[in-house]
Amino acid sequence: MSVFSGMSRPMKAAGVALIGVAIIAAVIGGITALGGGNGSNEAGPSGTSTQPGTSGSTPPSTSSSSSATPPSTSSSASSPVPPSPSSPPAGQPTSAVPGQPGQPGQPGQPGGDQQASNKWVTVRVFNNSTIKGLADRAAEDFRGSGWNVNEVGNYSQGVIPTTTAFYRPGTDEEAAAKQLAQEFGIKAEPRFEGIQSASPGVIVIVTKEYQGAHKGS
Structure with missing residues (x-):
């Protein structure tokens, strides 16, 4: 026996329309629930990433910062150490340093023009x-x-x-x-x-x- 038995034709039409609206609302509600769940998952990392230093930082941001550290450390460790500025260049005799006592040609010492002196x-x-x-x-x-x-x-x-x-x-x-x-x-x-x-x-x-x-x- 149909649920619409004993109803007038206008009422049957209204009942069908209400059932259709209910079905559509249920479908839309289900889609919205599924879409809302995805949106909350996407908003979580984005929201926490804008607050550095909090305890609730997500694993992606942690792995990103830790992955940037090793290149910096290895770069400083592999950089060559500059030579000491106090060391004379290789092959240069120490006696050639200007101003060292006993070197020829210094002011105050007899020069080549001994006669003029x-x-x-x-x-x-x-x-x-x-x-x-x-x-x-x-x-x-x-x-x-x-x-x-x-x-x-x-x-x-x-x-x-x-x-x-x-x-x-x-x-x-x-x-x-x-x-x-x-x-x-x-x-x-x-x-x-x-x-x-x-x-x-x-x-x-x-x-x-x-x-x-x-x-x-």
């Missing part, structure tokens, strides 16, 4: 002849060559055989007197007794044979 020594010129102005002429010759002449006068305490540059042995005067003698063709000798106590410096006593411009080799 002797000309700072004081030179005094004395005339031991009857030629007037001979000591002045010799002094001008010496100054013209760069010598430090600071006194000119006469020597009348005896007769000197030949023009001579006298020095005190073991002092800077010795090298200077010998250089001056070689340059102007005169003699160089240690001081004699009569001038031992004279002021420091090379003492040149000029005699009549002094040629001046005719310098010795």
